[in-house]
Amino acid sequence: MTTEQKLGLITRNAQEVVTAEELKALLEKGGTQRAYVGVEPSGLMHVGQGVILSDKMKDFSAAGFDTIILLADWHAYINDKLGGSMENIQVCGDYFVDCFKALGVPDSLRFVKAADLVRFPEYWQDVINVSKSSSVARIKRAMSIMGRKEDEAELDASKLIYPAMQVTDIKRLELTVAYGGMDQRHAHMLYRDLAPKLGWKMVPAVHTPLLTGLQGGGRMDAIDAKMSKSKPESCIFLHDPPEVVAKKISQAFCPPKTIEGNPVAELSRFVLFPHGEKLKIERPAKYGGDVMFSTFDELLNAYSSGSLHPEDLKKATAITLAEMLKPVRSYLERYGDNLMRVERMMRK
Numbered sequence: 002m003t004t005e006q007k008l009g010l011i012t013r014n015a016q017e018v019v020t021a022e023e024l025k026a027l028l029e030k031g032g033t034q035r036a037y038v039g040v041e042p043s044g045l046m047h048v049g050q051g052v053i054l055s056d057k058m059k060d061f062s063a064a065g066f067d068t069i070i071l072l073a074d075w076h077a078y079i080n081d082k083l084g085g086s087m088e089n090i091q092v093c094g095d096y097f098v099d100c101f102k103a104l105g106v107p108d109s110l111r112f113v114k115a116a117d118l119v120r121f122p123e124y125w126q127d128v129i130n131v132s133k134s135s136s137v138a139r140i141k142r143a144m145s146i147m148g149r150k151e152d153e154a155e156l157d158a159s160k161l162i163y164p165a166m167q168v169t170d171i172k173r174l175e176l177t178v179a180y181g182g183m184d185q186r187h188a189h190m191l192y193r194d195l196a197p198k199l200g201w202k203m204v205p206a207v208h209t210p211l212l213t214g215l216q217g218g219g220r221m222d223a224i225d226a227k228m229s230k231s232k233p234e235s236c237i238f239l240h241d242p243p244e245v246v247a248k249k250i251s252q253a254f255c256p257p258k259t260i261e262g263n264p265v266a267e268l269s270r271f272v273l274f275p276h277g278e279k280l281k282i283e284r285p286a287k288y289g290g291d292v293m294f295s296t297f298d299e300l301l302n303a304y305s306s307g308s309l310h311p312e313d314l315k316k317a318t319a320i321t322l323a324e325m326l327k328p329v330r331s332y333l334e335r336y337g338d339n340l341m342r343v344e345r346m347m348r349k
Contacts, residue, residue: 217254
């Protein structure tokens, strides 16, 4: 595989690469390259998290990277997830492993728990060095990676540790590329700001878009408007049966002729088409007859022109997504103990 082919794999569907020049130079250099994505085990997994992240890790793996998914259990503990119970968080971590395996991540991908990293004194020395090299104000600006506001650190000082830990994770895992959704940008930029001061290597970052919640984001910030497991009506969970997928999408925000900020269109753009799916619209001849879309650009042109009605887009999206998730649901049914345990803890 050529450098350009590898670069195309790694950057496809990315919203931002910091920087493309650094990433290309890294690939031209050759040798062992390592990429990761960090995830907080914090509840049921939805398509915006699971499908997008797993597909991108497949891209890294296909490009020859050693790939890691960091199960950020200590980070979730700091972030008060699942009642602040480390036991619950680690059960959820096992469920996350099930989800990513159900989504077909390669066998060569490694799952690493933050609990395995924090056992070493060197980890905490790096956390302290990161903290000593940054101001409180700079650390607070990075707190959006947790879905937190800056003033929340006034009530719980542990929140200030989180960004320093995430910067340290990049160093301790010996990464050559950091990957995450756009909500992780602040952590990666903090690493890049501090690396020269600490004598650490510069690490490029790749960021993919955040899916908008099904209810739409309006004028909200993209991070606030993102699909969230804490708002079940706003997301499609990996294990949702077809009738639930259909109901949620039928009630979704889907303005006619508008693609930007349209969560139904985003499902095609960032989930279905990148996963290799095609979108078949079935409708009576008097409304244009059946049509098949193989690329998002084709869908964009049809929807923007008004030749594709929102209800037709919703119906086709629901059918295609439910069918795409069928093997995932089957896997989770066969190995469903961890899913059931997480569902029980979510009901408490």
